[in-house]
Amino acid sequence: MKILSIETSCDDTCISIFEVKRGATNASFTVLANSSNSQIKIHIPYGGVYPALAKREHTKNLPILLEKVLRESKLDKMLTNSAIAKSVNMKSPVDAIAVTYGPGLEMCLWEGISFSKELAKEWNVPLIPVNHMEGHVLSVFGKHKGKFSIPLQKGGQVKLKTPILSLLVSGGHTQLVITKKSMDYEIIGETLDDAVGEAFDKVARMLDLPYPGGPQISKLAEEERVKENQSLRGVSQADGPRSSAPRARGDSDPEKISFSVTLPRPMLHSKNFDFSFSGLKTAVLYLIRDLNKKNLDILHNDKIKKAIALEFENAAIECLIYKTKKAIEKYKVNTLIVAGGVAANKHLRNELKKLEKLSGHKIKILFPTLELSGDNSLMIGIAGYLNYIKNKGKVPKLDSVKATGNLRL
Ligand code: KG4
Numbered sequence: 296m297k298i299l300s301i302e303t304s305c306d307d308t309c310i311s312i313f314e315v316k317r318g319a320t321n322a323s324f325t326v327l328a329n330s331s332n333s334q335i336k337i338h339i340p341y342g343g344v345y346p347a348l349a350k351r352e353h354t355k356n357l358p359i360l361l362e363k364v365l366r367e368s369k370l371d372k373m374l375t376n377s378a379i380a381k382s383v384n385m386k387s388p389v390d391a392i393a394v395t396y397g398p399g400l401e402m403c404l405w406e407g408i409s410f411s412k413e414l415a416k417e418w419n420v421p422l423i424p425v426n427h428m429e430g431h432v433l434s435v436f437g438k439h440k441g442k443f444s445i446p447l448q449k450g451g452q453v454k455l456k457t458p459i460l461s462l463l464v465s466g467g468h469t470q471l472v473i474t475k476k477s478m479d480y481e482i483i484g485e486t487l488d489d490a491v492g493e494a495f496d497k498v499a500r501m502l503d504l505p506y507p508g509g510p511q512i513s514k515l516a517e518e519e520r521v522k523e524n525q526s527l528r529g530v531s532q533a534d535g536p537r538s539s540a541p542r543a544r545g546d547s548d549p550e551k552i553s554f555s556v557t558l559p560r561p562m563l564h565s566k567n568f569d570f571s572f573s574g575l576k577t578a579v580l581y582l583i584r585d586l587n588k589k590n591l592d593i594l595h596n597d598k599i600k601k602a603i604a605l606e607f608e609n610a611a612i613e614c615l616i617y618k619t620k621k622a623i624e625k626y627k628v629n630t631l632i633v634a635g636g637v638a639a640n641k642h643l644r645n646e647l648k649k650l651e652k653l654s655g656h657k658i659k660i661l662f663p664t665l666e667l668s669g670d671n672s673l674m675i676g677i678a679g680y681l682n683y684i685k686n687k688g689k690v691p692k693l694d695s696v697k698a699t700g701n702l703r704l
Pocket residue numbers: 305464465466467468491492493495496507508509510513635636637638639640641668669670
């Protein structure tokens with residue numbers, strides 16, 4: 296079976312095609328084409344995603360990418376002149392289309408959905424609506440090119456040792472999700488305000504680093520970490536007293552000062568599995584304001600910028616690790632999945648790996664490859680296919696597929 300998948304929930308336009316063959320105990324995938332168009336450069340001047348521009352770019356890029364993936368997969372030969380417009384009544388190059396219908400920016404989601412509906416009608420193939428967050432969960436099985444396989448149970452669901460805990464960390468979400476039965480999700484905790492990726496992006500903006508800020512902050516923090524050979528205050532120390540106010544010490548010469556910053560770890564000790572990152576972000580804002588008052592030109596001072604980046608990354612990641620550890624213990628988790636754009640963060644990966652041996656038993660930890668950490672259409676195709684077989688080929692009526700910006704798992 297060949298599946299074409301489309302992702303347009305935010306600022307990446309992505310289309311992939313893969314072929315999948317289902318065996319008794321696994322499904323083997325061959326990626327035939329996988330293409331995306333990042334809009335980062337377009338959104339840089341706005342310091343974040345500008346929805347109307349993102350929509351316009353999706354409209355422009357979808358037909359271009361479609362032609363590209365059909366050509367790459369050599370499936371365009373089934374279409375005369377490879378012109379998509381002329382594809383009406385042609386034999387379909389694929390057997391199904393999977394598309395993200397939420398969560399995300401509704402005007403962007405609609406672009407992918409409308410485009411997919413047109414194709415599904417023209418090619419007379421089923422349209423499988425996919426939850427973007429389930430796509431992230433299942434991204435841990437994929438590879439952006441070549442072949443990969445996914446272990447399956449009898450009913451077609453993914454075979455992993457349950458309970459599974461998923462830590463989903465992106466620009467729009469920060470969630471802890473428990474799966475007791477394969478492909479069944481219960482959100483046990485989430486951010487009450489900003490998503491962790493959003494906090495990285497906003498702090499980067501305060502430090503005059505370009506969008507998207509996550510990789511930028513992480514790069515500065517890593518340089519500082521290596522330099523200072525400073526290890527993260529471990530999870531075990533998280534219980535100790537901590538000042539919630541940011542501090543910076545030093546005289547007025549930025550090159551001579553010994554600079555130390557402490558930022559808060561919001562909700563670290565709350566009894567639930569929720570997160571909050573907006574206070575942490577505001578603490579950085581106040582810190583920068585205080586430094587400016589002391590005439591420290593932080594935007595041109597690498598030393599200060601790196602110290603802030605390091606402490607911010609430490610604080611944000613410590614919150615994620617602490618709650619993840621608590622959830623692993625409470626739910627006696629056997630498998631941990633970590634996915635979403637922030638799953639690319641090196642420090643997060645390193646700290647999570649330390650959780651492998653908890654409560655005497657070894658936990659299996661699954662991360663996506665770096666190529667599949669951020670938004671991509673391959674994960675949408677994987678989730679689409681697995682839902683298709685789980686639902687025994689049943690799909691909703693085309694007209695009922697609607698963009699759902701706040702869709703939940
Ligand atoms: O999953 P994703 O590509 O898009 C959403 O669905 O939101 O996640 C994007 C987010 C951005 O906020 C970006 O700054 C963050 O992931 N990100 C990172 C890193 N790479 C991407 N955050 C921290 N460290 C990174 N290395």
